[in-house]
Amino acid sequence: MRELPPTAGLPLKLLDLRPGGADFAAAATAWLQTPPLQLECSGTAAMVVALNAMRKLKPSRREVVVPAWTCPLVALAIHRAGLIPRLCDLAPDHYDMDRQELEGLCGENTLAIVPTHLGGRLADVHVAGAIAQRVGAFVLEDAAQATGARQDGQSVGLLGDAGFFSLAVGKGLTLYEGGLLTARDPALRAAFAESHRELIACDPRMDRQRALELMGYAIAYRPALLPLVYGHPLRKALAANDPVTAVGDDFGPDIPLHTVSRWRQAVGVRALPRLSGFVAATRQQALQRVKMLRQIPGIVVFDDLPGDEGIWPFLLLLLPDRAQRDAALDELWTAGLGVSRLFINALPDYGYLNGIVPPADLPHARDFAARSLTIGNSLWSRDEEFAHICAMLERVVRDYRSSRHSP
Incomplete structure (x- = not known):
């Protein structure tokens, strides 16, 4: 049986997996043409690192406004950062936040607004920016599903104060998990770097796990093998009437926070x-x-x-x-x-x-x-x-x- 993936990920080549080390953040910065990027172990981890830094810069503010229809990991990241999610309903028949409701939700307790680019389709960051400026909040662009997209002639993630990207499976280039974080303001980037030093540590066990998963992706991400690694689990979950598991929305409370090995970075640089x-x-x-x-x-x-x-x-x-x-x-x-x-x-x-x-x-x-x-x-x-x-x-x-x- 032949199985197509639900998202278009860049296939890896076996030569990408050869030994070596590299600086993926530097290579991605040059490719995206952004201010310097900071590498994290996932897009979710990048969001945690960013919110932790923002919370310290504006300690009296506790709320983060996000679309009510988005990845559940967004809510878990906000909770992990010790903050409170505020949910904004969508505009009718659209994936973006409703402007009128967004204006009503934001105030003196708003730390950040998170406009969210979904499936490569782009949110109106200008609206979020105008509201954030009025209330003194940050704009943190969720570009997890939009790495490589451009808005107003530049990479997404740069119209707000900061933006983060995901390198998970199915989102273009993958390191089998990975994330990138940037900001226009050097002072905010310095705060992100300090937040990384506070939260992120080396984890050899996770390094080994992610390395094996990345090798498995390189081998199995093809129509002939996807029935085994994707199709069978999908059909099993749907037969059990469990669509949440079928699409991979079943997340636990733990958010891994660890470094990314130089070898996985080298795989990404080669691809x-x-x-x-x-x-x-x-x-x-x-x-x-x-x-x-x-x-x-x-x-x-x-x-x-x-x-x-x-x-x-x-x-x-x-x-x-x-x-x-x-x-x-x-x-x-x-x-x-x-x-x-x-x-x-x-x-x-x-x-x-x-x-x-x-x-x-x-x-x-x-x-x-x-x-x-x-x-x-x-x-x-x-x-x-x-x-x-x-x-x-x-x-x-x-x-x-x-x-x-x-x-």
């Missing part, structure tokens, strides 16, 4: 020269496929706005309602075609976040969770496979409309 071509090829493929999806009545597919140049690990869609989204997933989620969901719930609806995020009325975030699905943009995806996905989506929408109009 990095291939990343620009990979980003360009996935963009070209995605833009062609977005046009195809837009021919299907009732489906919203998210694209770049003027001034944005996002990346395309997958395509993010909204169907007209939950019933149609679920009908599409019934046909496509286990078909090996890379169709999946991004985040299963709005943040308050994950049981393991009870006591970390407050209950809240979040109609737009819950609606987005109920109506959205993703289509992987792997370069292994064949045109006929994508045409099958489009035909299935079109049939679901057509059948639903016919049933509504039948006597």
Whole structure:
């Protein structure tokens, strides 16, 4: 059986794994054209390090405002930093935060606002920046899913005060976990470096684990082996009616905080020269496929706005309602075609976040969770496979409309 991944990650070559050491942060800084980047063991760790530094700079402030539909690790990172998440509902039919609600949530206790770029589609950082300036808060861009994207002619992560990126599996280039952190202000970068020294330590056990996982990724991340490492666990979780585990939203409270070995950094440095071509090829493929999806009545597919140049690990869609989204997933989620969901719930609806995020009325975030699905943009995806996905989506929408109009 052939299995496509739900996100487009850069495949590694066996030669990338040869012995050696390197400085990945320096290489990534040159590639992204940003101020100096600080390497962490994950995007989540980068967020913890950043918030810890910000909390010390503004110790009277305790709240961090984030979208109500985002990765649960965001809430866990805020909690790990000793801070309180405040959840902002989404704009209707959109993944970005609602401006009016964001303005109402922010005040003298707001430490940071976290505009979030999802699946390579970019958030409106200018809105967050204007509100943050009014209340004296930081803007920390969550670019975990947007490494290589550009906004207003520069890398994402630079329109706010600081930004962080993820090097996890499926997000372009991976070190099998890893994160990058930067800030425009040298004083803030110095605070991040001090926070790193306070929180991060060498962990030989995690070094060995991540090295083995990275080697496993290099071997198994291909359509012939993904049925074993991705497809089988997915189908097992869905058969148990556990979509949270199926998409990998099942996080524990512990956030690893450790250094990244020089060997894993060298693997990333060797693969990095291939990343620009990979980003360009996935963009070209995605833009062609977005046009195809837009021919299907009732489906919203998210694209770049003027001034944005996002990346395309997958395509993010909204169907007209939950019933149609679920009908599409019934046909496509286990078909090996890379169709999946991004985040299963709005943040308050994950049981393991009870006591970390407050209950809240979040109609737009819950609606987005109920109506959205993703289509992987792997370069292994064949045109006929994508045409099958489009035909299935079109049939679901057509059948639903016919049933509504039948006597």
